Amino acid sequence: MKPITNIPKYRMKLTHENTPIHTWNLPGVPDEFKIFIKRDDMTGSTLSGNKVRKLDFLLAGAVAQGYKQVITGGQLQSNHCRSLAIAAREVGMKSHLLLIVNEHDESKISIEGNMLLNCLSAAKMYIVQKSQVGKAGLTPKFENLRQHIKLTTGEKCYTIPVGGSNEVGVFGYIEAFREMMNQNVCERFDDIVVTSCGLGNTLAGLAIGNYLTGSHLRCHGIDVSEQTNRVIPSIDDILTKLGLHHVKAENIVNVIPGYHGNGYGLSTREELEFITMVGKKTGIVLDPVYTGKAVLGLVQILNTRKEMFKGKRILFIHTGW
Structure with a gap:
C-alpha cells in the first residue's frame, strides 16, 4: 500500500474528540439489525458537528501562515x-x-x-x-x-471552500477514523453510514481512513443532495491529490442517491414526522436538512434493500446541525 501524500503540516484542537458511540434503538429497523450511533453532534457546543473536524486542519494552516x-x-x-x-x-x-x-x-x-x-x-x-x-x-x-x-x-485573506471540502479538510475525518479505531469500530461493526451531501468530503475522509488502515468496514453515504453525480468525481479528485492514484472512489464508498426529498432546506411531512418520532423515542435530535433525511433513508433501505450492507452491525455517524 502506497503512503498518503500532502499531509497537512498544522493542526489545532477545536474539536472535542472521542465523541461517544452507543446503541441506538432506532424505530422501524428490522430486528435482525443492530444500530449504533457516533455522536459527532457533540464535537462542541455552538462549535459542533462534522465541520469542526475539518477546521482543525484548515484554520491551523491559516494561522500558521499569518492570515x-x-x-x-x-x-x-x-x-x-x-x-x-x-x-x-x-x-x-x-x-x-x-x-x-x-x-x-x-x-x-x-x-x-x-x-x-x-x-x-x-x-x-x-x-x-x-x-x-x-x-x-x-x-x-x-x-x-x-x-x-x-x-x-x-x-491577506485565507479562503476556505464551501463546506471545507478539499484535500486539507478531508483530514478531519481521516483522523476521525483513527479515533474510531481506538473505539474498536473495526471489531464491533460491519458497516459505517454517514450523510452525504455536496462533495462528500466527510464520506471521503472516513473511506480513506478505512482504506489506509486496512479495515474491512463498508462505508456508505446516503446522499441528500440533488446533485449526487458530483460525489464520486470529487472523492476521486481528493484521492489523486493525496497520491492515491491507484484507488478509485467507487471501490471504497457506496453512495446511495435519492433522499433529497423536496430539495435543500425543504422538508416533506414524512421527514418531519420521522424526526419528531426519533426524538421522542430515542432522545436523538436530527436536523431536517441533512441527518433527518439520511436516517429516514437508512431505515427505508434496511427494510427494502438490506443486501446492500455487509453485515448486521451498523454504525451511523451523526454529523450534527
Missing part, C-alpha cells in the same frame, strides 16, 4: 459558515461569509438560527442571489473579495 482574515461561503443557514465564524473568533481571526439565498427580497432574511450565531461571532456577511452563482460556484466571488480586502486593509 488575519478568512473567507468562506454556503447557503444562508450554512452549518459550515456558522462553525467557521465561531472558530475564527476563537483564534483571533475576522471572518467573511458569502451566503446564497433564493429570496429576492433581502429584507425578509431574519437573524435567527445560524445567522444569529454568525452575528454574535462578528462575522461580516454578504448576501449572494442564487441566480448570480455560475458553474464555478462562489470561487470567483471569493477571489474578488480577497483582493478587495487586501487592497483596503493590507491584510
